[in-house]
Amino acid sequence: APPPGADYLEGLNPEQRRAVETTEGPVLVLAGAGTGKTRVLTTRLAHILATGRARPWELLAVTFTNKAAREMRERITHLIGPSAEGLRWLGTFHSIAAQILRRHAELVGLKSSFTILDTDDQERLIKQLLEAENIDTKRWTPRSLAGLIDHWKNRGWTPEKLPTTEDFANGRGQKLYAAYQARLVTLNACDFGDLLLHNLTILSQNADVAEEYRRRFRYILVDEYQDTNVAQYLWLRLLTSSTGNVCCVGDDDQSIYGWRGAEVDNILRFERDFPGAKVIRLERNYRSTKHILGAASGLIAANRDRLGKTLWTEDDSGDKVKVRGVWDGEAEARLIADEIETARRSGLRYKDMSVLVRASFQMRAFEERLVMLAIPYAVIGGPRFFERAEIRDAHAYLRLIQSEDDDLAFERIVNTPKRGVGDTSVQKILQIARAQGVSAMTAVRALIGSDELQARTRTALSNFVRDLDRWRAQAQQVRHWELAETVLEESGYVDMQRADRATGQTRLDNLKELVQSMQAFDSLTAYLEHVSLVLDLDRGAGEDAVQIMTLHGAKGLEFPLVFLPGWEEGVFPSQRSIDEKGEKGLEEERRLAYVGVTRAKREARISFAANRQVYGRWTSQLPSRFVDELPLDHVEAQSDTGYYGAQPGLKEAKSRWDDAPTFGAGYSSPGWKRGQAFAASQSPRPAYARNAVIEGEGRLIATADPAAGSSWSRGDRVFHQKFGYGAVRAVEGNKLLVAFDKAGEKKVIDTFVERV
Numbered sequence: 001a002p003p004p005g006a007d008y009l010e011g012l013n014p015e016q017r018r019a020v021e022t023t024e025g026p027v028l029v030l031a032g033a034g035t036g037k038t039r040v041l042t043t044r045l046a047h048i049l050a051t052g053r054a055r056p057w058e059l060l061a062v063t064f065t066n067k068a069a070r071e072m073r074e075r076i077t078h079l080i081g082p083s084a085e086g087l088r089w090l091g092t093f094h095s096i097a098a099q100i101l102r103r104h105a106e107l108v109g110l111k112s113s114f115t116i117l118d119t120d121d122q123e124r125l126i127k128q129l130l131e132a133e134n135i136d137t138k139r140w141t142p143r144s145l146a147g148l149i150d151h152w153k154n155r156g157w158t159p160e161k162l163p164t165t166e167d168f169a170n171g172r173g174q175k176l177y178a179a180y181q182a183r184l185v186t187l188n189a190c191d192f193g194d195l196l197l198h199n200l201t202i203l204s205q206n207a208d209v210a211e212e213y214r215r216r217f218r219y220i221l222v223d224e225y226q227d228t229n230v231a232q233y234l235w236l237r238l239l240t241s242s243t244g245n246v247c248c249v250g251d252d253d254q255s256i257y258g259w260r261g262a263e264v265d266n267i268l269r270f271e272r273d274f275p276g277a278k279v280i281r282l283e284r285n286y287r288s289t290k291h292i293l294g295a296a297s298g299l300i301a302a303n304r305d306r307l308g309k310t311l312w313t314e315d316d317s318g319d320k321v322k323v324r325g326v327w328d329g330e331a332e333a334r335l336i337a338d339e340i341e342t343a344r345r346s347g348l349r350y351k352d353m354s355v356l357v358r359a360s361f362q363m364r365a366f367e368e369r370l371v372m373l374a375i376p377y378a379v380i381g382g383p384r385f386f387e388r389a390e391i392r393d394a395h396a397y398l399r400l401i402q403s404e405d406d407d408l409a410f411e412r413i414v415n416t417p418k419r420g421v422g423d424t425s426v427q428k429i430l431q432i433a434r435a436q437g438v439s440a441m442t443a444v445r446a447l448i449g450s451d452e453l454q455a456r457t458r459t460a461l462s463n464f465v466r467d468l469d470r471w472r473a474q475a476q477q478v479r480h481w482e483l484a485e486t487v488l489e490e491s492g493y494v495d496m497q498r499a500d501r502a503t504g505q506t507r508l509d510n511l512k513e514l515v516q517s518m519q520a521f522d523s524l525t526a527y528l529e530h531v532s533l534v535l536d537l538d539r540g541a542g543e544d545a546v547q548i549m550t551l552h553g554a555k556g557l558e559f560p561l562v563f564l565p566g567w568e569e570g571v572f573p574s575q576r577s578i579d580e581k582g583e584k585g586l587e588e589e590r591r592l593a594y595v596g597v598t599r600a601k602r603e604a605r606i607s608f609a610a611n612r613q614v615y616g617r618w619t620s621q622l623p624s625r626f627v628d629e630l631p632l633d634h635v636e637a638q639s640d641t642g643y644y645g646a647q648p649g650l651k652e653a654k655s656r657w658d659d660a661p662t663f664g665a666g667y668s669s670p671g672w673k674r675g676q677a678f679a680a681s682q683s684p685r686p687a688y689a690r691n692a693v694i695e696g697e698g699r700l701i702a703t704a705d706p707a708a709g710s711s712w713s714r715g716d717r718v719f720h721q722k723f724g725y726g727a728v729r730a731v732e733g734n735k736l737l738v739a740f741d742k743a744g745e746k747k748v749i750d751t752f753v754e755r756v
């Protein structure tokens with residue numbers, strides 16, 4: 001029975017409550033988006049603690065992102081107060097595996113001070129190995145082997161267990177993999193995939209260790225279970241006894257990590273592996289309005305491979321899902337930024353809005369537009385702060401201070417800033433180190449006293465060693481962020497950036513940000529560990545800022561207003577999934593679309609562009625097939641944007657556009673075939689629309705004939721609503737490059753300027 005005053009149970013529906021209160025034995029909660037799975041998991045944790053079934057450190061709770069872990073911790077604290085402290089084992093698969101690995105590192109040949117390599121280090125290391133084997137790294141790239149190794153690790157395959165069907169560079173896959181693993185051990189390092197793989201080795205080969213953990217973790221809880229891969233699954237199995245109190249929650253329709261080895265089958269396997277498991281289904285969605293849910297359900301219905309489930313909501317307020325077509329990526333960014341401003345004026349906070357993209361390259365346009373309008377935004381996950389060169393350099397210093405074995409860190413900074421240790425000397429040092437089987441720093445210490453290197457280089461190196469030793473001694477006395485500050489100053493790194501007029505200031509700002517962010521951690525080790533584990537960096541998340549992220553990164557989150565741009569063939573679904581044989585890739589993309597739409601609480605707005613610059617090239621775009629699949633009852637074509645739209649129900653939409661030029665491809669609308677291009681306009685102005693090139697079926701071309709009808713020429717003076725007065729510099733079809741007197745050079749569509 002719940003303890004008196006257990007008001008955390010209030011408001012749960014009967015099924016949710018059952019999922020919370022069925023604490024003993026295996027439980028699987030299988031339910032659609034927004035039905036409260038995560039809420040159930042959090043409440044269950046609180047319930048176990050509040051009823052004294054276990055102490056905080058006896059609970060293992062796995063979330064998909066660090067952000068989710070943080071939120072869960074906060075919510076539990078909110079529910080039951082300070083007894084939630086001490087939840088040591090609440091985190092992502094990787095962060096928990098890293099903790100376990102630190103405690104038993106010696107069982108896989110590492111020291112507990114091991115470093116976790118990032119992908120850049122990893123690729124450099126692999127490149128060395130490939131070169132040592134005389135493998136053509138153009139044909140067999142380090143990146144592809146890195147990807148393959150990751151894939152193998154996700155399946156739980158050590159080099160010895162690698163199936164013979166797996167290979168790289170004509171029969172050398174296994175050898176290279178083994179060499180890579182051996183090299184990591186000498187570097188006292190591991191990569192991301194190793195965290196779990198080493199755990200599997202430790203737990204399966206040391207019965208006593210495994211038993212210790214099985215006893216410790218009295219209750220195990222897993223969120224987003226549909227996205228566990230084989231290695232994660234095996235790991236959970238090793239930590240759970242057959243009668244274990246394990247509760248997994250998931251939704252097969254939201255499985256979006258198949259490309260990373262996640263297996264929906266884990267859900268099906270659950271009932272087999274845990275006989276007598278209770279399966280609980282939740283059907284009421286508490287997040288979204290009926291139109292959002294209707295649109296999402298209609299979309300996902302096109303997938304054949306589903307377990308199937310019911311989903312309903314009581315919320316029948318709210319607008320239909322909006323679908324809009326625009327001229328190009330810039331226009332899309334402009335439209336969305338304007339709508340963000342409008343929504344803000346009507347009372348929504350910025351952080352209530354999010355822009356969810358399929359691929360990170362789409363972000364730039366939004367970032368630029370938001371910066372221009374001074375709208376605060378945070379990029380979650382995306383182009384990572386921690387991947388910037390200056391941040392990596394700073395980390396390399398700290399890593400080398402922490403562990404002398406870290407040759408990759410050594411290589412990165414031994415001559416950054418330049419201190420007279422040339423490339424040849426560095427290579428020589430590394431060679432000697434390898435030949436003697438020692439770390440580069442050990443080799444350096446020996447070389448300083450010999451005459452293998454030039455006198456000048458030796459002096460430089462001995463200064464470097466002296467500095468490092470001093471910093472390492474200081475590390476014991478000062479706080480780790482103070483150490484970071486000292487190191488950046490004393491190494492000359494800050495001066496080097498100061499001297500760089502172009503990007504120096506930005507980099508210095510980033511370094512400041514870095515030093516500041518270190519303060520949230522107890523120790524240097526804890527901080528560096530965090531860095532290697534951060535999957536979902538959320539800079540600016542605390543502030544009121546528009547949230548930009550990839551669809552993958554948005555899993556589990558919710559926002560009142562969600563923008564879903566770039567719904568075009570080749571962008572979303574991705575070209576790769578289209579090119580692939582079979583429907584598997586496409587079905588995964590469709591689940592991603594389902595995840596996207598179901599993030600919205602009040603409103604979802606989808607858009608697509610007729611033209612887009614992809615990797616520097618302009619291409620004509622077709623609206624995504626997912627747009628076609630949205631049920632008409634729940635979507636609304638909208639084109640008060642002035643740019644365009646070929647919408648479901650085109651005829652009606654057309655009549656509303658009295659003075660807007662329109663372009664696009666018809667779909668789902670009477671009289672139009674999918675992909676059939678059209679250009680229409682009721683406006684007397686745009687000559688280009690009449691001259692638009694329209695090609696046959698199956699191919700979208702809705703561009704203007706550049707030669708036709710343009711009445712503009714270089715030097716014409718114009719006025720633009722937003723940018724003011726300016727002069728035409730160049731004419732490209734219907735687009736003008738205008739040098740505005742105040743706003744600088746901009747490309748504008750000619751109908752948006754007036755001749756003055």
Ligand code: ATP
Pocket residue numbers: 011012013016031032033034035036037038039040251254285286287555556557558598
């Ligand atoms: P997803 O599949 O997207 O991860 P989920 O199933 O984990 O979704 P939650 O995020 O737990 O769903 O819940 C969705 C929203 O519904 C949250 O805002 C949550 O607080 C709310 N909610 C869940 N259960 C209830 C309830 N019984 N009463 C009121 N609100 C609820």
Ligand code: MG
Pocket residue numbers: 037038039223556
């Ligand atoms: Mg959830």
